[in-house]
Amino acid sequence: MSEITTDVVAHLANLARIGLTPDEIEKLTGELAVIIDSIAKVSEVATPDVPATSHPIPLSNVYRPDVVGDTLSLEEALSGAPEHDGSRFKVSAILGEEQ
Template identity: 50%
Template sequence: MPESTHDPAGGIISRAEVEHLARLARLAVTDEELDRFATQLDVILASVAQVGEVAAADIEPTSHAVPLTNVFRPDEIRPGLTQEQALAGAPASELGRFQVPRILGEEA
């Protein structure tokens, strides 16, 4: 990549750097595309630099834009089904468990 990252015409990225990047990425680009890409990349890099200039010294770091609160209800113990009630609707049961067809062909 060329040593200078500043284009004499005022851009952040030079046409030669775009050409170098295109060659590294094995992209075939025309001269017109090189000029257009250099201009577009300048806009992108300037925008990223502008975001980096935000005065954030007095802003506390956060992981979320809005505060998080727990929306879950507290756990409450409630009565459930007995084993007999759970198996009452099963087509077949054995030894207190649901009985299902064998699918792996294993012998018992």
């Protein structure tokens, strides 16, 4: 059985500066007790001979070599822009004038 009591939940809520009603404290006490009991059950079967896993499927590196390829020229890149100043895209301000 877990060691979570209403006093512990009220103390933790106070430390976290969370205002809880007595009904909320009672509800959270039960929920936290279930969580701690579930963790205890997992800990019983997670013995040193069981390897830890962070993902059920082995992951591999998905990077590819960085190879320079064909790129757009400045003119090609700016050709479809609604507005530009010859070397950069021009966009309307999205922030207020205070920026």
